[in-house]
Amino acid sequence: RTWIPCQDSPGIRFTYEAHVDVPTGTMAMMSATNPTEQALDGHYDFVMDQPIPSYLLALAVGNVEFRSVGAHTGVYAVPELIDAAAYEFAEMEELLIAAENLYGKYAWERYDLLVLPAAFPFGGMENPRLTFATPTIIAGDRSLVALVAHELAHSWSGNLVTNATWDDFWLNEGFTVYFEQRIMESVYGREVSEMLATLSYQGLVDEVDQIMDTNPDDTHLKLHLQNRNPDDGMTAIAYDKGYFFLRLLEETVGRETFDSFLKTYFETHSFSVMDTDRFIDYLKTNLLNTPELLATVDLSAWIFGPGLPANCPSVGSKRIERVDAALQAWESGAMSTNDLPWNDWVYQERYRFLSNLDDNSSADRLAELDEAWAISQTGNNEVLFAWLEQSIRSHYGPSYARLESFLVEIGRRKFLTPLYGAMIETDQADLAKRIYALARPHYHSVATGTMDELLNWPG
Template identity: 55%
Template structure:
């Protein structure tokens, strides 16, 4: 296993980083950090081990970060440095002159209130309501707002971190983690496998740990830990299924941290410690495909990483495909086909609505020059990427494709991958000169042309045929109570809700709500879709739940459709603005950067 972060791979230019890793590159960092909740600030320094060929400088990325001092090697004297003028989205270039033999740089720094990666939560925003909470979100290019780094997914390094926190709180990182608090509040973290900066993470809160297997466990607030432990009981089985498909898990432990509901994503695949939203705790294990997704990132993304954010589909397309293969092993083909079918619906919605008029953004290979790379985080990378891989699988057969994917992860582990290089690997390792197969796969069209190539087989879940029958019965007058829904999973209910007519009257809405309690459901996936219907049909009994949902849940996947639905109503602008002003203090900067423009704050 090659874990050399300086492995000689020619990296493409990263338009979202000032760093020049071809001249001077970080290989390892030892950080010392103090988490100050009173000042809402992280302070400390890092000792950066670097490699260069007599380069005159090393360039790092920073944004809204105070650089206090710089020293070279073991010199007592401070080294002059410069910070460039800020560039929108990118922040600033930290330029540090180097001596000919310099191999170590020490940087002291402190975060500012504008640090977009950090969310400092008050006790009222947590499950326990007694202790504050801090968590980071570094993807895509926010690591530079809390640590100086070469903030490109093409640069990998190992690290340690000594972290000081209040003694009644427990810190966790994307590293080997403690399982209980110590009275000093001081902790040492180690990450021995090289990772890119977007996978740096830190969370600090009143947390407990429970094992759910020999290599897997759950961290959560005491008020949440029991439900989380039940919900994620199959995690070790997922890990075993993943290894059986595509090779050994190379990160030691795989643990989960359930964050407060303001977390802007479903999950974040920080190595060794997935961050997860509490909105997947449905108390019936029905939403745990998200855990399979984040686990799959331990291979696709964390092990073989997109070289730039223009190649984001290489992370997410492979991960969605892998996630559903795991779910197929555990729960059967019919179950995984429901996930594929719902995903195809999401893809069609993106193509026809979200990205209508933006054909370039529906290509797998993106051009995000001058844009926030977060704009590439769409269903194209996830679902079109998955659909492309499913298409290849159909052309060559599952067994042959599995061997290709397994070899891909094994051969290119701890390396970065760009789209051009992947095409070369696909040609060499799978197509292997077969012109007919090359034409059938049609990679160029999938990768570089908008939309989906014509004539591609559409996913079809047999279980949804039964849901469609019940939906038609209801539309023809059957009482909701008489529908055969008793054995439905969340996925079948989602298909049902997505299939509802767009012009329901109040009586129809009320009858559904009385029969199935959608407004008060504890399943966030179902509530989010139901609330869209409630907005569109002015169903007032759901107004209080809508306000509660928007002000407590920060998951952007749910919020975007709800605010869009509000804004499309006759009085929507004023109502959306009123709700957003109440909700905004609970949202992470990743979410507010989207909604400030959308709502017009």
């Protein structure tokens, strides 16, 4: 409603046409059928003839180029990023084919991706036909494409079958994380997907612990957002507790049965909305149709209960276990810094090592790691984020120049909140406010709203 008059609720869908005039030398793109070249007169016409909810109506304008990476896939980016983006996302067609093989034909004609400026406060936004993506996933080695798999999965869960209200947000995101994991397993193997699931579980446990201390009801899958900002529900609960609930369903009935159920669910409810109570009825009729199955799953504990139920599926990754063993050996002095297999690790393993370092690790110990492996200079933003957060907690000053440039250049809220929060928690609020004063003019209003509150920023 901030830019067009509409009924701004996820439970209401509409089609649209748009006629947009922009400055010459720029291209307009929408969640619709899109151009692939700039119009000389700056005029663009758009049609979206498939009904979508208002949150999926999107418009972007900029000096961008288009590059095809497959028969139904392509990327848009500014000229200085287009080559890197085309390389990074070259496997999008393969991801799309894997998704179709799992849960049915892609319904939106094309799957293209637009790389937004670094101020974009989210990882991605699943607009039909034109995913918005942060440039922070361009790592040079295609290691962060799980985010693309996630936004692609939304083409079924969310875009095709949409949560009726924001209280039902888990029906979008829990299904999407499950689907994302299945795409990653299909394309890159079970070993990679289980590493991702292990990291998700670690983050979920941490967030559940935090929320249980303040508002246990916010750990329910079915949320309670009346008279609240829907943003309050965008936590790991909807995403990862939702994922583990669906994983429990799969493990309870078997993968083949669950895949058939999920494919039929998407087909039966395409271009419509779903709420939690209706989904429970559908689940009981079409999948959990015996008292034994219902007792095994315990729907009430998962959907309406706090925390993580006792029957949460366990995840395991031999590679992550070896990282944990290396970390323990390094912290105890049984393994030297130079003997760490850092160069053999993929990003998930490096992230696990850094994010599990003891908060009380000394600056000298971080200096050893940095000297051996040049972690401060990494081009992988997930690894860099974990390193910078630990650098703050260990007061490792040599990383602070990179910390400042990272926070000034990048506005992704997933990174900002923990980093500024770590500075506050470690009595470095003055540093946080000095950097924020430099960075704030570059941030999106979504990010400044969160950071202003966190830092008690005047105004």
